[in-house]
Amino acid sequence: MAANSITTPTPALLKVAALCGSLRRASRNRALIRCAIEICNESIPGLKVEFIDIEPLPFVNTDLEKDGTYPPVVEAFRQKILEADCILFASPEYNYSVSAPLKNAIDWASRPPNVWADKAAAIVSAAGGSGGKRSQYHIRQIGVFLDLHFINKPELFIAAKPPQSFFDNDGNVIDPDIKERLKKILLSLQAFTLRLR
Numbered sequence: 770m771a772a773n774s775i776t777t778p779t780p781a782l783l784k785v786a787a788l789c790g791s792l793r794r795a796s797r798n799r800a801l802i803r804c805a806i807e808i809c810n811e812s813i814p815g816l817k818v819e820f821i822d823i824e825p826l827p828f829v830n831t832d833l834e835k836d837g838t839y840p841p842v843v844e845a846f847r848q849k850i851l852e853a854d855c856i857l858f859a860s861p862e863y864n865y866s867v868s869a870p871l872k873n874a875i876d877w878a879s880r881p882p883n884v885w886a887d888k889a890a891a892i893v894s895a896a897g898g899s900g901g902k903r904s905q906y907h908i909r910q911i912g913v914f915l916d917l918h919f920i921n922k923p924e925l926f927i928a929a930k931p932p933q934s935f936f937d938n939d940g941n942v943i944d945p946d947i948k949e950r951l952k953k954i955l956l957s958l959q960a961f962t963l964r965l966r
């Protein structure tokens with residue numbers, strides 16, 4: 770076979786469902802997801818990040834469940850998680866823990882059948898002074914029951930107290946170091962997802 774006929778195999782396309790724990794328009798965590806989408810499109814073949822909006826979800830209420838089915842907006846959300854190969858959580862810390870919107874979304878997708886099960890996951894956080902460490906560990910704790918499998922390293926905790934230069938006024942990531950660290954997390958998530966298969 771001629772050397773120039775050898776081609777590099779195209780990597781399997783892995784879908785990442787990205788959830789943001791903040792509903793704020795200029796959310797820095799939402800900015801991290803936008804940045805992750807760009808990084809994958811530009812420089813990580815085989816990994817595609819899709820932002821999954823959790824704002825339309827109603828509060829969890831099992832009265833809304835009818836014969837094992839869920840409201841259409843919840844069904845659509847659960848289907849997105851089911852179809853994903855892995856998960857990216859980008860969430861602030863609220864009162865030392867997971868934000869309520871994110872916990873609500875996690876709970877809906879945990880209802881039977883638990884659509885989180887056996888998926889790889891990664892967490893990034895932009896929060897106040899803490900950078901979101903405690904919220905990340907609470908997400909990991911919840912993930913134990915849900916059978917999520919988190920990458921351990923690298924970690925990304927962003928203490929986003931102004932004034933700082935990681936984000937612009939619209940909440941876009943402008944810091945090259947954060948972009949590079951986010952890329953390393955995405956590469957780690959990709960490798961771990963492939964190992965789990």
Ligand SMILES: Cc1cc2nc3c(=O)[nH]c(=O)nc-3n(C[C@H](O)[C@H](O)[C@H](O)COP(=O)(O)O)c2cc1C
Pocket residue numbers: 791792793795796797798799860861862863864865866895896897898899900901929
């Ligand atoms: C209700 C509430 C509780 C918060 N509690 C914490 C906290 O415990 N630790 C912390 O570091 N930041 C805390 N913060 C600050 C947010 O994490 C911070 O503003 C973060 O950047 C918001 O993320 P966003 O830009 O994606 O909206 C809290 C904010 C709110 C609104």
